Amino acid sequence: MTDLTGVMRSHLKGIVVVGMLSFALSGCASQILKGFVGRDVGTVIARYGPYENAFDMPDGRRAFQWRLVEESLVPTETVAEDVETHRSTRQNVRTTGGYWKEEVCFYTVYAVPSGRDGWLIVDYEKPSFDCE
Secondary structure (H helix, E strand, C coil), X not given: CHHHHHHHHHHHHHHHHHHHHHHHHHCCHHHHHHCCCCCEHHHHHHHHCCCCEEEEXXXXXXXXXXXXXXXXXXXXXXXXXXXXXXXXXXXXXXXXXXXXXXXXXXXXXXXXXXCCCEEEEEEEECCCHHHC
């Protein structure tokens, strides 16, 4: 039983670490997009791959969008129980239920024509709260 508890603790810690890392990385989306203003769209493509959508705006700018899908496991119940033995106290942790959460995020930059076939980024759309 102790080995199983250790495995479960490791698994839970792994889920928490991945969740925290995703939050930390996604928390700077606006700052990352802001850092591309004044640069060519090709710099974003070089770092994040091809854009998913591009369309012309009425004011002459072109919008470029990247789509990111993040999936995570959301546990519905976690129960921790202290078990006392003659020598020590240990804790059993059990997680049951849960579901996979899928979040689709679009990251958009606006660009104007520059030079030969280039696009200079002049603005960006702040991501939705869930994608920030």
